[in-house]
Amino acid sequence: MNEHTVNVRGVSRRFGKTLALDNVDLAIEPGEFVALLGRSGSGKSTLLRALAGLDAPTAGSVQVPKERMIVFQEPRLLPWKTAIENVALGLSGSGATQQARAALAEVGLEHRLDAYPTTLSGGEAQRTALARALVRDPKLLLLDEPFAALDALTRMRMHRLIEALWKQHRLSVLLITHDVDEAILLADRALVIDRGRIIESININLPRPRDLSQPGFVPLRKQLLSAIGVKDEDSRNPAVIDAGAQKTAVTSRTIALA
């Protein structure tokens, strides 16, 4: 019908009296990396769950490819299965183990194949979850704040990994994040969602690989922050919309890159 990977038209989702999504339109092109920014409770997770098929909207239409995978904030690995068993779970055919091994190698975990999730570090566990998604060859990858629980250095490494995998597999990616810098570092386009509506869409045309000191980075960040409604008077302020643990993480990353 059309060449969009994702086509969302007039989607609303009501939970009791609250309107979590209010007439949302969203199209994602094949191979496009879109970041969705918003405060807690803005409806960004609801939108992602609708795209993942985990939640049915009250109104509107959602077109997504059947080959879609999601990586959550927490890795959600089965603790009683090794890394490779987790990745291979549900794959059919004789090549399943081979595929799982290749996927884990791709995220740099070929040495941790037989490790149990409890022995993996946060970054390793999240990479295993990523391998589990990639091994199913998705057209659309949904990322629900997958780096939020990681430390600053691990986050930087994960950013590079995601970018590389996205290029390699020519995926469409929808990344949900609290972190304005993360959105600018990774996305082709950043959307801002507030009270269930997408209120801003900004194309990010900075050359890749990107870093925080790149020319053009600071104006973009100001633009996004003001769309979200945060005043960015001092550009050295941590560019995180929500308070919490991430604040320190972003500050230290800014220092590390400066």
Place this chain on the structure above:
Amino acid sequence: MHLDVPRGLDDTATMQITAPGLLDQTDLSVSIAPTPKRRSRQWLRALSPLALLVLWQIGCSSGLISPRTLAAPSQVIASFIQLTADGALQHHLLVSLGRVAKGMAIALLLGGSLALLSGLSRTGEYVIDAPMQMLRTLPVLALIPFFIIWFGIGEVPKVALVAVAAVFPIYLTLYSGIRGVDAKLIEMAKVIGLSRIALIQHVILPGALPTALVGIRYALGVSWLILVAAEQVNATSGIGYLMNDARDFMRIDILVVGLLIYAFLGLVVDILVRWLERRLLGWRPSFVNAAS
């Protein structure tokens, strides 16, 4: 600082503390009690039971404890050797073991299926859970007269009593284990498109297993308890019969042997279940750390 680990409950915790990496760090301001000291303490723990045993023997030999009250340890050992020599003990033990095995098998099958049905479906829960929760409060020993009326005095009532006693812990723990599986993992399984069968096999049952094993352990304990009572009613074999018979002839030494057998069996059952746990729950952090 001395770390007090509850003994016998979780020996893996002990292994964690005595891991080589930790022992090297003697310069830590908070030091951990080194192994030799622990071992000597454990040896000390064996001292007081041994002393009691000696006191018991002295009491009996000196005539302070009447042989009608308690048999001397030496006499208990002699009776044990005699009962083993003529094969009586082995015979009765095997009969009892057989009854527990049959009863447990029925309980596992029945309790397991019922828990699966009510754990995995809402309808199953409505139909099964309420009656199970009501029935579990019945004291099983009070059922003995019923079972004799219904099943006579042969093997059936004894096996049935064991099965009834064991079915509830198995049902309750497996059911709550199934219901306690992390909903996020189930959602993840949905995302990667697992079939219902695969979901049960790979996510729900392994997730429920730690809780269910507690139930199995408990059920095994209860089976022996019930069997003692069941075998004292119209039995012609089994450890319970052996003890009942000994009571009729005032053979206090054999009674003590029977008690020791029960204690020993409890220990064996415990070791068996712990071995099972180690094999099946190798992924749990405590086991993983102890192994590496």
